[in-house]
Amino acid sequence: TRLPGMSGRKKKKGEKTVQADLAYIQSTDPRIWTVTDVAKWLDFIELGQYKKAFIENSISGEELLDLQNQDLVDLGISLLGHRKKIFKKVTLLARSSADAFHAGSDHGSTGGSLSQSSDTSWTSSKSGKSNKSSKKRSAQKRSNKITVKCKYQHDWTVFKVKKTIKFSQFKRKIRREYGADMDFKYRDEDGDEIRVKKRSHWKVAISEAGDGPLRLYLSPAKRKERAKIGVVEQTTLLGLLDPVCVADDKGTILLFNKAAEKLFGWTNAELVSENVKLLMPPDVGESHDFYLWRYSRDKKPRVIGQGRKVIATHKNGHTFPVHLSVTAGEDTFTAVFKDIRKEKTDDAVKAQFGLLQNMLMCAIVIDTSGKIVLFNRAAEKLLGYKQAEVLGKDVAMLMPEPYCNEHSEYLSRYVKTDDSKIMGTGRDVVAKNKDGSIIPVNLSLTEQGDGDNRFFTGILAPVETKKIGKKNMLDQERDVLANLLVPAIIIDDRGIVQVFNSAAQKLFGYGITEVLGKNVKMLMPSPDKEKHDRYIRRYLKTGKAHVIGVGRDVVALHKDGTMLPVRLSVTEKTADDGTKFFTGLTQE
16 A cells, blocks of 8 residues: 555655756756766757667767757657757757756746756856856867767767877777778768768868768778689689799789699698788798788889799798799789709809909909908909908908998898899999098899809999099099989088989989988978987987998988888098088988
8 A cells, every 4th residue: 555645755756856957967068968968958858759869879968069950860850840949959058048958938937947947057157267167178179179970871879089080090990889891971061972082081071070070971891802813814824834823912812823832832722812921931921011012002013024033932831942923914913933943053153253363354252151252353453452351251341331231131131032133233332442442333243053052243343444533522422422323312410412413313303403402301201301400410419320320211202292212321421621421322
């Protein structure tokens, strides 16, 4: 049985709870309302039937104040009258009006208890100053952020992110939220759907949203259709006697013929859908994806269309030398291999060394460790050393810095991978005479032998027939570097460009008059550009070198704004008057 007065007590208790809720949200800035507070507000304005939609879509106070008509439609509020009512109440909220909290007239008080609590408004005189400063801080914070509303199928998800967020970061956020990559579209002011595919699109989308929310319509990302090989082409390649491997532009193997199976020990079934890096030593394979990506961007063939010796990896893990030829299709690469382990060493190699002694050209022969095994009479004359002084010594002694410090690494890498940009070609370099002077020469390199009896022969031809006369140090350096095929730049201790040779002009796209007398940081992207002057000052003050005397991979800036990955070597010289100069040699 129900006790007398119980119903009345429950009713009074419920009314007190409602009044307490109303007092709380009236005294709180709507911008910091929770989703629950918004739901209670809907009850007060007698639109509680939409609470579920607001809760499911995480509409908090800040999102409430940003709602647009299309948002309300998407939330399932189909009645125009209800949408108008919400807009009116939201407008009143922004004006700090007590009429925003009840379902009556939007102009003036209804005389009931709801309007009587207006003295507890969140903009009351007691807290006016603090609320004004709070609104100011909130507005500043809001101006740095943007509300991104993402619709996938029938559901909306709201994100609050900084306007400076990178497109790649936002894509990762979406991937974490939905567990898959998504394609993005938004509607511009004309109602057209615009695809957001890259960073520049993303910036435009945020800019067009202004201070309002950005609405994105999501769909699962379309995967690129896997490259295929035609039946006729597949039949032809499988029947070739030479080992053949076909991979797509991501490095995924599509075909591996019988001859390749025999050479590498893998079967076609084992390798199809695997990455071609399985056929390479680990240190080479680590860089292969980057090479594919770089080719996809600039289409510059560095290996494609020309044969070269490389090191391959067998299924059982041992490595062996092969000759590799690669051709490129529309979205595939075809590699043809030749096993060169069985190539016999030419018996005339050793006899050739004897013939080099009497050559009029400077000839130097080294072994795989870089030790000099032959130094002919012309080399003695050109470089100032006697044969007895150099035989058995490291050939790096004949090179100026920084090459002498890096040569051992280059040689060991080539011996291991057979990957060289200069083997079999001629190029202009600089050598170092016994007296310390540098000599511009043209160097032609060839390789002889095989296995443990590999040798490398260098033929040097002086670029200039007479020694440089008495010139100041900078003029000497300028004369030496002028005809060098390697891009070379000399700067003074203020970073001002003093020498900019022809190869550097070709690499960076600038004419010499555009660069001389300017600060070298014009050839650098941010943030290096802003830091370079400080680096020079620190080095001049402390003498601690971080770059000088060693080679390192850096990024340079072309005249047209494109980034250039280069290998930079820097050396330092001091003129007679004490001025320091820095010579930078760059190679792509």
